[in-house]
Amino acid sequence: MDVGHWRLRRLQCAHCGNEEHRTLRFLYAEDQQGTRRVEVCDSCLGYLKVTASFSPALPEMVVVEDLATLHPDYIAQKHGYIRRDVPDSA
Numbered sequence: 647m648d649v650g651h652w653r654l655r656r657l658q659c660a661h662c663g664n665e666e667h668r669t670l671r672f673l674y675a676e677d678q679q680g681t682r683r684v685e686v687c688d689s690c691l692g693y694l695k696v697t698a699s700f701s702p703a704l705p706e707m708v709v710v711e712d713l714a715t716l717h718p719d720y721i722a723q724k725h726g727y728i729r730r731d732v733p734d735s736a
Contacts, residue, residue: 660685661692661730673721682715684722693727695719 658665669688686693695718697703703711719729 659687659690659692660694660732662687662690664689673718673725673727675717675721682718684718684727686722686725686727690730691727692730693722694732695722 657667657670659670664670664687666689671686671688672683673686673693674683681698683696684693685696695712695715697711697715722729
């Protein structure tokens with residue numbers, strides 16, 4: 647399934663491929679419940695930041711958006727999750 651230009655199933659860890667819904671969760675800052683969240687996997691402890699958008703980000707803006715969203719990184723790491731690279735096949 648093509649979701650937001652990523653070939654990844656909706657309920658699947660981007661890092662380890664885990665599809666067990668009991669070990670896949672979301673974390674978010676209370677002030678940003680509708681726009682930004684962190685998808686976390688209790689199986690591999692990896693996380694992925696997600697920003698809701700109606701259009702894809704320009705490639706040159708991805709780094710800017712990443713830096714502008716350090717708070718979700720803090721929340722995930724505070725809960726013991728690790729930022730991992732997403733495999734090229736995702």
